[in-house]
Amino acid sequence: MENGKPITTMCAVMAMDYTNFCYRVCSICERTLPVNPSSLCKFCNFNAFNPGSSSSKRVFRLLMSIATDKKVQTVICFDRVARVLFGCSADEFFDFAKLHPFAAETVSEILEGEMLRITISKPKNGNAQHSRVVQIVPLSSCFQPAIIRLRELYG
Numbered sequence: 439m440e441n442g443k444p445i446t447t448m449c450a451v452m453a454m455d456y457t458n459f460c461y462r463v464c465s466i467c468e469r470t471l472p473v474n475p476s477s478l479c480k481f482c483n484f485n486a487f488n489p490g491s492s493s494s495k496r497v498f499r500l501l502m503s504i505a506t507d508k509k510v511q512t513v514i515c516f517d518r519v520a521r522v523l524f525g526c527s528a529d530e531f532f533d534f535a536k537l538h539p540f541a542a543e544t545v546s547e548i549l550e551g552e553m554l555r556i557t558i559s560k561p562k563n564g565n566a567q568h569s570r571v572v573q574i575v576p577l578s579s580c581f582q583p584a585i586i587r588l589r590e591l592y593g
């Protein structure tokens with residue numbers, strides 16, 4: 439594999455980390471916010487002329503273990519890519535999961551074994567641990583995003 443050049447490969451989903459699949463960002467500048475649920479963006483909310491103008495939203499950051507024909511590896515999917523699998527925004531999914539506590543675990547089960555064509559980009563700096571998925575194309579003709587399957591399951 440050439441360094442830094444994205445590769446496209448077929449893979450099967452082995453598992454996803456359903457305990458930690460999203461994080462909060464500022465809805466204006468999309469900077470990552472602290473874990474504390476009441477904290478707001480100190481950059482956007484600092485604007486005294488418009489107090490309380492910033493709010494937070496959730497975005498996906500999903501660790502997934504995949505098997506290619508060469509190896510099993512853990513990759514990271516950020517919001518745009520994870521939405522292909524979930525079929526909704528991280529906020530929508532989070533709200534759904536509040537009503538259905540096992541929803542995230544069920545997504546992991548739903549996606550397990552799913553065949554994907556993915557494009558992976560190697561981390562450019564040494565600090566990033568995992569290769570990043572930049573594109574996902576589900577290969578099964580009957581693929582449905584997880585949220586649709588969940589709504590069927592939970593009624």
Ligand SMILES: [Zn+2]
Pocket residue numbers: 464465466467468469479480481482483492
């Ligand atoms: Zn902000």
